[in-house]
Amino acid sequence: MFGSFESHPTHKTIKALGLPTLFILLLSLSCFGHLVKAYVLIYAGCSQEKYAPNSPFEGNLNSFLSSVVSSSSQVSYDAYALGNGSSTPPEGAIYGLYQCRGDLPMFECSRCMQSAVKQIGLVCSNSYGASVQLEGCYLRYEHSNFLGSPDTTLMFKKCSRSVNNDVEFFKRRDDVLADLQSAIGFKVSSSGLVEGFSQCLGDLSSSDCSACLSDAVAKLKSLCGSAAAAGVYLGQCYARYWASGYYAELTPESSHEDDVGKTVAIIVGVLAGVVVLIVLLSVCRKTKPIVPTHKTIKALGLPTLFILLLSLSCFGHLVKAYVLIYAGCSQEKYAPNSPFEGNLNSFLSSVVSSSSQVSYNAYALGNGSSTPPEGAIYGLYQCRGDLPMFECSRCMQSAVKQIGLVCSNSYGASVQLEGCYLRYEHSNFLGSPDTTLMFKKCSRSVNNDVEFFKRRDDVLADLQSAIGFKVSSSGLVEGFSQCLGDLSSSDCSACLSDAVAKLKSLCGSAAAAGVYLGQCYARYWASGYYAELTPGAIHILDNPI
Incomplete structure (x- = not known):
């Protein structure tokens, strides 16, 4: 019933664009x-x-x-x-x-x-x-109803170069594929230097999803053999894997016949690489840097510091999720090797493991009759709703490290990073509404801009209706809000109403503002002002949460 389609550039396309335009295009795609x-x-x-x-x-x-x-x-x-x-x-x-x-x-x-x-x-x-x-x-x-009907028709496959006689690779690949085969929905898996993901369409039942992925994995092995990277798309599911460095080989092929186009692309690519390096160095020199002290520079050495600043300036989209917004630590401390410490370690280990699969989870450990009362621990984690799962996992790994450094041996602690939240307590706080103001940030004010205030109020009204995570925009104003997953719909609504009210009362006419309460947060910003919501310093709350 279906015919395939592929689009590819020709030398005429490249000639029509011209080298300057093509360079800008390549630079955009690179950055x-x-x-x-x-x-x-x-x-x-x-x-x-x-x-x-x-x-x-x-x-x-x-x-x-x-x-x-x-x-x-x-x-x-x-x-x-x-x-x-x-x-x-x-x-x-x-x-x-x-x-x-x-x-x-x-x-x-x-x-x-x-x-x-x-x-x-x-x-x-x-x-x-x-x-x-x-x-x-x-x-x-x-035109006819296909929803929910199993379909394992092979729609597309892609196999990379082969890997021969690499026993370790095949073992890792098979481990990944076995894991992907058990997905319900979307799943990411890795083993050594091999990674992969799989997904079923949402209209499939669990059993049909499992059958579809089994077929996809079987086709990956039979059709792609010893390929270092491969992908198979069936009618209602797909599975892909790749060894480190081979992911790009899963991109659909362009024309094999357009030699002139390829030659020009290679020449432009080389030229672009040289100019990108010059522009990159120029941009990074002009970018306002993080101001280190002379002691920092002396300790790191200038070459190391330059590489650090270059990484922060040019790859900020990878590290922003891990920026610490605030942390809170209880005054009461637990003893080393105590039952509480054992359960805390189990909780943190579970968080790191679970966050590669789901963006929210809650825990209650050591609250049974076989555990001393002082060993009980309640905790949860949650990633921001727009964070990909692999970034959620990395963010939580960072949160676990930071909560240990900032709140060492505390009976209760929480850390809010740009992309995720982590909290644990000795007493049960799960599901209990909490609108305590944890952190606020207000940017410069915007005066007498009627259009801005109208757009801002539209965004805040929309964010106030969120159940979970919500993104909203109106004109040049954007924002997002989120409640913790342990809140009911009504408690989430009440928390966000309080957060929006505090945004207006505490930040007034700010062009960008963010308010974090105990179980929800809301942020908005006018175009170009988002960076002003980054904390000026780490906020440590030395009191029980």
Whole structure:
């Protein structure tokens, strides 16, 4: 039913762009590759049958695509059935779904789906059925109902170069594939230098998902043999693995025939590399640096400090999630080798392990009859809702290290990082509402800007309605809010109402502001002011939380 589609550049395209424009394009792709990779087209399929312009089907298709764009800023999966009621002609019925990759932040999910909607219109114009699989998201619609029906049709495969006689690689690969095969939804796995991920569509049952992934893993081995990297996409699931350094080989191939285009691309790439180095050094010299003391410089040495500053300036998107916003430590200390310390170590170990799979979890350890009362520990962790799972895991590893350094031997402690939160206590706090002000940050004020205040109030009103994590924007003002996962809907709503009220009362006309309460937070910023929400210094709260 479906035909495949691939797009690739030609030498005419390169010639039309010109070297200066092409260089800027290459520079953009180099610097912002993590933003555009999600939109790379892997495959597309279109039905042969076409619908008529201005038909009932076209009207419902437009409604479906509009709903996809709107919904994907809030949830990463949704399914639709439109025009299948008695009041609509049978030829108008449409069934569809979309899904983003499980580690894609919500704002990237939304952008990916916007790209998918555009591409499905270009590639499968007027088709009664179509699907597009991008690197970061999937979109499909049909005239007949396919939702929930198992489909293990091979849609696309990609195999890299082979690895021969590497026993360790094959062992690690098989460990990863065995782990991926057990996924329910989205799963990331790694073993040594081999990594991988797998995902089923949200309309599949657990048993059908398991069957689909088993088939995908079997096809990976049979079709790609000893490949160092491979990916298989079936009708309702996919699985991919790669050895370190081979991930890029899973990108769909461009034309093998366009030798002139490739030659020009190589020349431009070399030139771009030289200029990028010059621009990078120039930009980093002009960037306002973190101001170290003479003692810091002397201890690190100038070469090491330069590399550190270069890393912080040019790769900030990787480290921002780990910035410490505040920490709180109880005054009471536990004794070394006590039952409490043993349970605390178990809790922290579980947090590191669990955070690679789920973004929130709560724990109660040592509260049974077989454990001394002084050994009881209650805790939770949560990652910001737009953080990919691999970044969630790394953020929690950082939080675990920082809570041990900042609150050593404390009976109760919490750390709030830019991308995640970690807390434990000796007494049970789980589910109990807490609107204590933990931290606030207000930027410079904006005066007499009626449009700004209107946009800000629109964003705050929207953030106040969040259940869990929410992103909102109005004009040039953006924001996000989040409640901890142990709160009920009503308690979350009350917490966010308090946070928004404090934002207005404590920060007034600030162009950017953030308020963190005990169990929720809310932040907003005008375009260009987000950086002003970074704490000026680490905030340590030396009192019980």
